[in-house]
Amino acid sequence: MATDTVLHDETLEQKGAWDGGKKPFKASYGKLMMWYFLLSDAFTFAGFLIAYGALRFSMPTWPVPDFVFAKAPFLHGEWPLIFVTFMTFVLIISSVTMVRAVQEGHRENKNGVVFWMLLTVVGGAGFLGCQAWEWNTLIAAEGMTVTTNPFSNHTEGGIYVTGEEMESKGFKKVVVGGDDHHGDDHGGGHSEGHGDEAHGHGGDHHSITYYLAPDTEDIPENRYFVKSDHEGVVKAGEEFSEGSPYLITFGHGSHMYEYGAYTTPEDGQIKKEEFGPKAFGALFFFITGFHGFHVLSGVAFLLVILINVASGLYVKRKNGYEMVEKIGLYWHFVDLVWVFVFLVFYLL
């Protein structure tokens, strides 16, 4: 027995580092390649985030994160960054449960691995659900798309104006739609609209009121609206300072961007809100979408490996559930990327 061991050691020593049979980094091929895949993926994400930074640096204004991401489910009003912080915690907790799954794997404890991996899957799915809600709010409620960004900042101080002020400057009032069904009851929906000019699209007949600049065509770009928010609260008469953020209200009755009309104390001209930096929507949806796709594929891989664990496949391999360790590396990487997405999009 003793001679056997000596002989074996000698043959190993005679073999060079390039003769095979040795693990240079004391890690299996699969784990090492997972690390190098993650390195390349890190460069992909870094490329996207650096593109975001370069474009942001190239713009005089940029949407303010704690204004853009201020909505939360079940909560009314403004809750800056609260919901994304919750999302971050969901991902951190699912990362922690993944570490526990890997540890139970090292002990060859099958039931422990199954339990902690199930919790990880729940965390990943929960994160995706939160992201779906966030995207839906931005797209359907606030009107942000890949090519349109209604979030921006005022480049000068001013005050939102009423419809009367616009008319006194020669703007033409236009009322469209809505009163067909109730025309008889109100004795003419248009006069009704005039008496209630602050609520351009309020009331029960959903007519839309906007104002056209003198001698301009009736196309969406020339329509000026009395500023009101998504809840229909009229903001005419409200003052704002230079640099304060705004959102062009997307009218859910009118299906139009309702550019709020304002005037500045300096020149007294009537102006309207302009769209923000165009690249913002594409960058946001592409980068958070690419991360969300990583979460989605992570959940899919977790489920496949979870089924393998439960079926007892890795018991026979006796390698401390190395497959769980590899998907664990991927899952932590997804959390790692979120640290930077969170920093770049929501904090800075």
Add this chain to the structure above:
Amino acid sequence: MGLSYEESKKVVFKGLILLGVVTIVEVLIALVGNGHVIEGFTLPRIIMYPLMIGLSLYKAYFIVYEFMHMRYEVKGLAMSVLLPTLLLVWAIVAFFQEGSSWNQRREQIKEKDKIELEGQTGMLLPPATKDMQ
């Protein structure tokens, strides 16, 4: 691995608390700094931004070294994965510098675009390019 089962469980608990607390601190810096917590009180960005970037880098370090077990791998493996990321320092410096240069030379670039586009019809660039902001 370098740690016993009980020790590793402690590291996990410590990691959860640490990542949670650092995240809360980051969000608090953002909210207080932007004047959402104390009326009329804001922090200058030169203080907020380095703090938030530093804390995020610390979170990244903790995830890679403890959760992904980089601390317990052979040094060669760690270096072959971590050192290439230093190339990103170049990318950040180069691209951010270029970005702010576009911002500073905005008017000049717009003027230049007009000159080059005059007299060109049917080219790849649509006419609206001239008026783009």
